[in-house]
Amino acid sequence: MSEKLLVTVGPHHHAPDTVARIMWEVTLALVPAFLVSLYVFGGRAVVVTLCGVLGAMAGEALVQAVFQKKPLTLADGSAVLTGVLMAFCVPAALPWWTAFIGGFAGIVFGKQCYGGLGHNIFNPAHIARAILLASWPVYMTTWLKPGVATGWIGPLPDGVTAATPLGLMKETLRNPDLMHSLAASGTTALQHTFHELQIGWTDLLTGTIGGSLGETGKLALLLGGIFLLIRHHITWHTPVTMMGTVFLGTLLITRDPQMAFFHLLSGGLFLGAFFMATDMVTTPMTKVGHLIFGFGCGAITLLIRFKGGYPEGVCYSILIMNAFVPLIDRFTVPRRFGEVRAPAQEVKA
Amino acid sequence: MLNTRTFSGGLHPPDLKTTGGAAIIPLPPPKKVVIPLSQHIGAPGKPLVTVGATVEKGQPLSEPNGFVSAPVHASIAGKVVAVGNFMHPFGIASTAIVIEGTGEPEPPLSPVATDGLSLPDEEIKKRIQAAGVVGMGGATFPTHVKLSPPASKPIDTVILNGVECEPALTADHRLMLEEPDKIISGLKLVMKVLKAKRGYIGIENNKPDAIRLLDEKLRGEENLAVAPLEVKYPQGGEKQLIAAILDREVPSGGLPMDVGVVVQNVATAAAIHDAVFHQLPLIERVVTLAGSCVKNPGNYRVRIGTPVNEFIAAAGGLKPEVPLAKVISGGPMMGLALFDLAVPVIKGTSGILCWSAQEAALRPETTCIRCGRCIEACPMRLLPQRLKTLVDHQRWAQAYELGILDCMECGCCAYTCPANLPLVQSFKLGKKVVFAERKREADAQKAKGK
Numbered sequence: 001m002s003e004k005l006l007v008t009v010g011p012h013h014h015a016p017d018t019v020a021r022i023m024w025e026v027t028l029a030l031v032p033a034f035l036v037s038l039y040v041f042g043g044r045a046v047v048v049t050l051c052g053v054l055g056a057m058a059g060e061a062l063v064q065a066v067f068q069k070k071p072l073t074l075a076d077g078s079a080v081l082t083g084v085l086m087a088f089c090v091p092a093a094l095p096w097w098t099a100f101i102g103g104f105a106g107i108v109f110g111k112q113c114y115g116g117l118g119h120n121i122f123n124p125a126h127i128a129r130a131i132l133l134a135s136w137p138v139y140m141t142t143w144l145k146p147g148v149a150t151g152w153i154g155p156l157p158d159g160v161t162a163a164t165p166l167g168l169m170k171e172t173l174r175n176p177d178l179m180h181s182l183a184a185s186g187t188t189a190l191q192h193t194f195h196e197l198q199i200g201w202t203d204l205l206t207g208t209i210g211g212s213l214g215e216t217g218k219l220a221l222l223l224g225g226i227f228l229l230i231r232h233h234i235t236w237h238t239p240v241t242m243m244g245t246v247f248l249g250t251l252l253i254t255r256d257p258q259m260a261f262f263h264l265l266s267g268g269l270f271l272g273a274f275f276m277a278t279d280m281v282t283t284p285m286t287k288v289g290h291l292i293f294g295f296g297c298g299a300i301t302l303l304i305r306f307k308g309g310y311p312e313g314v315c316y317s318i319l320i321m322n323a324f325v326p327l328i329d330r331f332t333v334p335r336r337f338g339e340v341r342a343p344a345q346e347v348k349a
Numbered sequence: 350m351l352n353t354r355t356f357s358g359g360l361h362p363p364d365l366k367t368t369g370g371a372a373i374i375p376l377p378p379p380k381k382v383v384i385p386l387s388q389h390i391g392a393p394g395k396p397l398v399t400v401g402a403t404v405e406k407g408q409p410l411s412e413p414n415g416f417v418s419a420p421v422h423a424s425i426a427g428k429v430v431a432v433g434n435f436m437h438p439f440g441i442a443s444t445a446i447v448i449e450g451t452g453e454p455e456p457p458l459s460p461v462a463t464d465g466l467s468l469p470d471e472e473i474k475k476r477i478q479a480a481g482v483v484g485m486g487g488a489t490f491p492t493h494v495k496l497s498p499p500a501s502k503p504i505d506t507v508i509l510n511g512v513e514c515e516p517a518l519t520a521d522h523r524l525m526l527e528e529p530d531k532i533i534s535g536l537k538l539v540m541k542v543l544k545a546k547r548g549y550i551g552i553e554n555n556k557p558d559a560i561r562l563l564d565e566k567l568r569g570e571e572n573l574a575v576a577p578l579e580v581k582y583p584q585g586g587e588k589q590l591i592a593a594i595l596d597r598e599v600p601s602g603g604l605p606m607d608v609g610v611v612v613q614n615v616a617t618a619a620a621i622h623d624a625v626f627h628q629l630p631l632i633e634r635v636v637t638l639a640g641s642c643v644k645n646p647g648n649y650r651v652r653i654g655t656p657v658n659e660f661i662a663a664a665g666g667l668k669p670e671v672p673l674a675k676v677i678s679g680g681p682m683m684g685l686a687l688f689d690l691a692v693p694v695i696k697g698t699s700g701i702l703c704w705s706a707q708e709a710a711l712r713p714e715t716t717c718i719r720c721g722r723c724i725e726a727c728p729m730r731l732l733p734q735r736l737k738t739l740v741d742h743q744r745w746a747q748a749y750e751l752g753i754l755d756c757m758e759c760g761c762c763a764y765t766c767p768a769n770l771p772l773v774q775s776f777k778l779g780k781k782v783v784f785a786e787r788k789r790e791a792d793a794q795k796a797k798g799k
Binding site: 010 | 357358360362363516588592598599600601602603673674675676677681682683684685686687688689690702704708709711712715716717718719720721724725728729730731732734751752755758760763764765767768769771773774777
């Protein structure tokens, strides 16, 4: 018994999770939603996702190798995850090179500029989406009709684009003449939207509607979210408050339960609530913080959807709330064990 | 069964308790013992013997040096061959007395049975100190000191700690099954001295046999009860135990007596019984031996001062086919990694774990992703992630404000951290510096005042 012994400070054993494992499991949780988009949007879903991931990996590798001169950390899965998430919140009709730029910009300007993994303030995938929306607004608002063959890349054939349900709803509500004639015929804006797009509630759930690449398959996203909950990578606090705020807020504003369900099941709410607003790096660290953050995201989403210029507000609501995270963290410090709030003794001293 | 209680925070690492069914095996006296004078918190005792002296088993080798001090005793009969600096399990050299055994069969200690409960309180405390009883859960605070709270801090409740929340350890579990009467007697003695009205034995629910047995034994005792607790680390931390059983929070920087409670480990209670009823000194204890390198994992009654390597050999040794990588004195969460197996088993040694390279595998440190798991796990409800950043940047004042001195180094944060950050190391360093800074400031204030 004279061999050299390993001496370290306790704890001497460790929970199995690592940062890389968390990143890859979150990526895994996105697979069901990706399969839905493959079914709905065809080969373009693959190309956009792949280019987004490659762009993100290229950005990560470039900064680490050239500027930071650090060993590459592509294997930890965080760049891949950013690429996938970026692709999930852009249209499947996006040109492949735009998707590549999106992934690249998300990593370089959304993450590495702040110092890399763990240091960024804003969700890099949403930063990428904001950059693309500002740079190529037409591409970023060209939505594919579900289930129409469009090839893998190249220009889109005619007649393959359509509005998203939220987009059409906004247009309808903003068109007084149309609203007037709808009212005369006893049709609601919701019925009009469903009729125009030839969709129903089932399509909202399964994902056979127009929209961003990975946001349409609500049931698939829910499945991924439940997996993350079971694996303790997220807690219920953010998704439930964010979606609950949108649902109840819509109910309060429109007094129409159908509209509340429509807003719950439309746009990027499921993707945002389960995968974006729960990003560990850019959200608060305590459960109370999660509740505040989720509520804020839901409230800003409502504000944009009902009062803003864009039909959808999930992306910007999360980016705006990201900015409040340090503040939320500061005001949600848990009461310490044995902490005496009343400073009676201290005053005496 | 009673309700299950617990505290906030904490986590449940894998149990690793494979030796819960292994009855305590007394090991024969070793040929040589190394008995450090300092096996407790407080001043080391003054040696009473010199090289060449012949000592009897149980003879005091040192006398307490002040009130917060405890003597040590010869755990075997033999000859003192050295008095000098020897390596201590804590990683420092300290004064120890080395005894070589005579090798002759030893006569049993003659236990003088007295009804301890009829003795005056002062005599009980005297016997406890004379027997060298200290907290055997690992903190090794001299027991007679805990039994002498100031008059301004009345104690209403005594809690015996039979939680054993550290994974892998089962020594207390076995002791509760095999010597329940001694433990209960020890509890009654402590309650008598402190004039406490209620007594609890806190046990985690993963030891249903111990809960059942002690529950039966305590039937008919109006003021004593078993408190079954949720299986969660660190349920056996004093403050967590008090919070779980009594819903009282020991104030930050305070002691259990500030909320009218004294906590003793169950092994300490058994030692108190021996000390008071039989005037037997603390010269042996139950130690769990486990880990994949050990041939015969189990619970052994070991003489204090037995070198760890001789203890392992006496218990059957190591498996030759599994190379030894790490030896831990204590549990996997808070235990000390040993650098030298010649160090002795001391009064606070609850277990010796011999781990293979696989069990001891280290993981590389990556980056904090602000997942918040450390905050969720911290039983003191601190912000480990933020505290580490403050220590890294040497912001001592802020670290103090955020409660770094409340950290008890339980390791929950580091256990759960997916980035594998050296959080406990940071806090050990931070606490030392913050403590020193505050002392310096206080001294400066005092100097100014004069």
